[in-house]
Amino acid sequence: MKITPNLRASVLEMVETYATRFSVPAPRILLSTREVLNMPKHVTAGRRTTAYKYYGVAYMQYNVVFLNIRKISDMKVLEKTIVHEIAHLRFPYLAHGKRFNNIVKKGLRGSTFRPYVRRSIKYQYIR
Numbered sequence: 001m002k003i004t005p006n007l008r009a010s011v012l013e014m015v016e017t018y019a020t021r022f023s024v025p026a027p028r029i030l031l032s033t034r035e036v037l038n039m040p041k042h043v044t045a046g047r048r049t050t051a052y053k054y055y056g057v058a059y060m061q062y063n064v065v066f067l068n069i070r071k072i073s074d075m076k077v078l079e080k081t082i083v084h085e086i087a088h089l090r091f092p093y094l095a096h097g098k099r100f101n102n103i104v105k106k107g108l109r110g111s112t113f114r115p116y117v118r119r120s121i122k123y124q125y126i127r
């Protein structure tokens with residue numbers, strides 16, 4: 001697809017909607033490989049020059065998501081990619097697989113998810 005101001009607005013709206021449903025702060029969105037390359041190197045380390053290969057990339061540590069608009073063919077694939085990347089932000093401990101795919105499916109059907117709570121409190125201080 002082509003990046004237009006209208007498309008950008010739709011993307012940001014969808015991201016807001018799904019970030020709310022997944023109880024994560026809305027990530028910063030990059031829509032082109034140019035925008036990826038313009039980010040500080042440490043943010044996109046590991047998937048910087050290879051980002052173009054993917055439909056989307058979640059740079060989880062920095063709450064940044066790249067959506068490869070040029071590669072994405074239509075709104076349906078776009079929405080699926082957004083949900084996929086936001087699912088990574090909410091479920092950082094899940095790798096790709098059946099469980100992850102089920103979460104994406106549920107997300108696309110409008111499910112909501114409670115905020116992520118770290119299981120281990122070993123290194124957290126209680127006041």
Ligand SMILES: [Zn+2]
Nearest residue numbers: 084085088096
């Ligand atoms: Zn993924």
